[in-house]
Amino acid sequence: MEKERFHSFIKDSTGNESNICQIYAIKDGRDVYDDSWRDFKTEDAVNVNSVTKGVMALLAGIAIDRGFIESVDQKVMEFFPDYSVKRGEKTIYEVTIKHLLTMTAPYKCKSEPWKKVCTSDDWTLAILDFLGGRKGITGEFKYATLGIQILAGIIEHASGEKLIDFANKNLFLPLGIPEHFIHDDSSKEDQFDFFMNKKPRKNEWYSDPQGTVTAGWGLCSSARDLAKLGALVLNEGEYDGKKIISKEYLNDMTAPHLKLGERFGFMNYGYLWYKPFDDREVYAAIGDSGNIIYVNKEKNVSVGITGTFKPRIFDRVEFIETKVLPVIYY
Numbered sequence: 001m002e003k004e005r006f007h008s009f010i011k012d013s014t015g016n017e018s019n020i021c022q023i024y025a026i027k028d029g030r031d032v033y034d035d036s037w038r039d040f041k042t043e044d045a046v047n048v049n050s051v052t053k054g055v056m057a058l059l060a061g062i063a064i065d066r067g068f069i070e071s072v073d074q075k076v077m078e079f080f081p082d083y084s085v086k087r088g089e090k091t092i093y094e095v096t097i098k099h100l101l102t103m104t105a106p107y108k109c110k111s112e113p114w115k116k117v118c119t120s121d122d123w124t125l126a127i128l129d130f131l132g133g134r135k136g137i138t139g140e141f142k143y144a145t146l147g148i149q150i151l152a153g154i155i156e157h158a159s160g161e162k163l164i165d166f167a168n169k170n171l172f173l174p175l176g177i178p179e180h181f182i183h184d185d186s187s188k189e190d191q192f193d194f195f196m197n198k199k200p201r202k203n204e205w206y207s208d209p210q211g212t213v214t215a216g217w218g219l220c221s222s223a224r225d226l227a228k229l230g231a232l233v234l235n236e237g238e239y240d241g242k243k244i245i246s247k248e249y250l251n252d253m254t255a256p257h258l259k260l261g262e263r264f265g266f267m268n269y270g271y272l273w274y275k276p277f278d279d280r281e282v283y284a285a286i287g288d289s290g291n292i293i294y295v296n297k298e299k300n301v302s303v304g305i306t307g308t309f310k311p312r313i314f315d316r317v318e319f320i321e322t323k324v325l326p327v328i329y330y
Helices: 003-011 051-065 097-101 114-118 123-128 146-159 163-175 188-196 223-234 247-254 316-328
Strands: 020-027 030-036 282-287 291-296 301-307
Touching: 003 030, 003 316, 020 223, 020 316, 030 316, 051 097, 051 146, 051 163, 051 223, 051 247, 051 282, 051 291, 097 146, 114 123, 114 146, 123 146, 146 163, 163 223, 223 291, 223 301, 282 316, 291 316, 301 316
Parallel strands: none
Antiparallel strands: 020 030, 020 301, 282 291, 291 301
16 A cells, blocks of 8 residues: 555544554664654654653663663562551562563552552652562462553662653653653643643653653654664664663563463563464554554564544554554555
């Protein structure tokens, strides 16, 4: 499908593609595709939802490479020496960073405590109250958006700086991604608007009242910036001749640590990144509304797609491979 026809296909779509704002692709180190819809421009930002988790995995790797964190096996509670653990709680002391990254950390709640955490003054400490439990560490996959908030607190305590500054200095700016700033409002009404608003956003990142970014959601980026992050993974941690993150960590991050169930399309799971196919070098950071960083090492291409609010979409990998890649190679 030629680019003009593809643009019209997205523009006139009433299906899952109807919420797409931007698509950007980088192949062999060159920008090969750039298009936008719904009154968005290339440089506009979108709340990329859980793609934020994939970015957090990269930041964790950088923190390890810089020596702020010893390894993924370091215990979570080593970073919170002043935190008062509830009486009788023992499991929390055994939880590691790797448990957070692979979504195998245990929590004392059946469903995520959104109201409790998102109305608190410190979201990291609030979710720490739910970490652990009587069942111990079972290795069971439990998708926990709020749990990743603990990772933000870890990087801040380890590095001695706010995560927004750490991300700008060590990841965004070196990749030529615009400097990001804190959204600076966390009221109930604002949180609802942040999720539901379908207008272009600025290069911002949602945060709690302490100015700590939301680690599981809330990063606003363009498809171009997502494609750049994908290119970093594609190029084994180098960008424009600069080493940003180690190849060793990226290999660990994208390795299949878990096999997921039907809800997640039976994909493999690494460190907050998905490996959709058992036998192919294709990786993705995926968020609601079909936001995605797609990395295909076989074709040496990375693709970023942004989309505004729509119920959970997990078919973007198939969409990229059947619709977007043919346009790139047309």
